[in-house]
Amino acid sequence: MENGAAEPVIVAIDGPSGTGKSSTSKAVAAQLGLNYLDTGAQYRAITWWMVTNGIDIADPSAIAAAAAKPEILSGTDPANPTITVDGVDVSGPIREQEVTSKVSAVSAVPEVRARITELQRAIAASAVTGIVVEGRDIGTTVLPDADLKIFLTASPEARAARRSGELKGADLHTTREALIKRDAADSSRKTSPLAKADDAVEVDTTDLTLQQVVECVVTLVEEKRAGK
Numbered sequence: 511m512e513n514g515a516a517e518p519v520i521v522a523i524d525g526p527s528g529t530g531k532s533s534t535s536k537a538v539a540a541q542l543g544l545n546y547l548d549t550g551a552q553y554r555a556i557t558w559w560m561v562t563n564g565i566d567i568a569d570p571s572a573i574a575a576a577a578a579k580p581e582i583l584s585g586t587d588p589a590n591p592t593i594t595v596d597g598v599d600v601s602g603p604i605r606e607q608e609v610t611s612k613v614s615a616v617s618a619v620p621e622v623r624a625r626i627t628e629l630q631r632a633i634a635a636s637a638v639t640g641i642v643v644e645g646r647d648i649g650t651t652v653l654p655d656a657d658l659k660i661f662l663t664a665s666p667e668a669r670a671a672r673r674s675g676e677l678k679g680a681d682l683h684t685t686r687e688a689l690i691k692r693d694a695a696d697s698s699r700k701t702s703p704l705a706k707a708d709d710a711v712e713v714d715t716t717d718l719t720l721q722q723v724v725e726c727v728v729t730l731v732e733e734k735r736a737g738k
């Protein structure tokens with residue numbers, strides 16, 4: 511560019527639960543001075559609103575009819591990501607078991623996806639230096655023209671061990687089964703399922719430290735920026 515400012519860089523990071531998307535994306539964004547968007551938090555937030563407002567989660571038409579109602583706002587500073595619904599900070603409640611067990615059903619409803627996808631594209635378009643966006647369908651559907659697409663994987667055992675660690679010693683077997691069930695639901699839904707984009711770089715994080723994954727992604731972004 512004539513004024514010497516770099517073009518905004520858009521990085522899409524997708525993959526199943528517990529592969530390290532959130533931790534990697536936050537660290538990469540912080541290191542490169544980019545914004546950060548956790549799209550799973552948005553789907554969790556709309557699910558929290560449905561539960562709180564007594565919408566029947568087993569009824570996709572009831573979810574669809576309510577999908578436009580909540581106002582969901584995401585703060586995209588990687589050092590302090592925030593999420594509010596109608597002005598209420600929901601960062602705690604959206605991580606609770608009730609939301610986790612219902613989020614796949616809510617996020618499978620096409621009207622929910624259309625609404626949230628629109629929010630995601632607007633946030634990405636307004637990021638001045640660029641943004642790291644993490645989720646399930648970012649590289650395939652939300653931002654198919656992203657500069658760099660990463661698909662993180664890890665064995666179910668590694669993912670369950672990471673999640674049980676977070677849940678303070680939750681039973682490993684139960685955590686593993688719940689993860690597998692949620693991934694299967696997210697991968698098999700009709701509208702923009704969890705999938706690797708054809709042009710995504712796959713990184714298996716099973717035997718890598720978080721630092722190694724971050725370094726790998728930062729290097730890939732820098733190579734892209736250098737036009738390699």
Ligand SMILES: Nc1ncnc2c1ncn2[C@@H]1O[C@H](COP(=O)(O)OP(=O)(O)O)[C@@H](O)[C@H]1O
Pocket residue numbers: 525526527528529530531532533534672673675676715718719720721723
């Ligand atoms: N490469 C890694 N090695 C070990 N633990 C990791 C690694 N990447 C992430 N973690 C840990 O695993 C847990 C889940 O990571 P998170 O980034 O939330 O995954 P996701 O967003 O894909 O669900 C977190 O506690 C995180 O610190």
Ligand SMILES: Nc1ccn([C@H]2C[C@H](O)[C@@H](COP(=O)(O)OP(=O)(O)O)O2)c(=O)n1
Pocket residue numbers: 526527528532549550551553554613614617618644645646647648692696
């Ligand atoms: N882009 C996205 C991101 C998340 N979702 C749905 C499917 C996921 O099971 C839930 C929660 O995502 P989240 O990234 O918070 O899940 P984990 O951190 O991996 O437990 O949201 C989605 O459908 N599309």
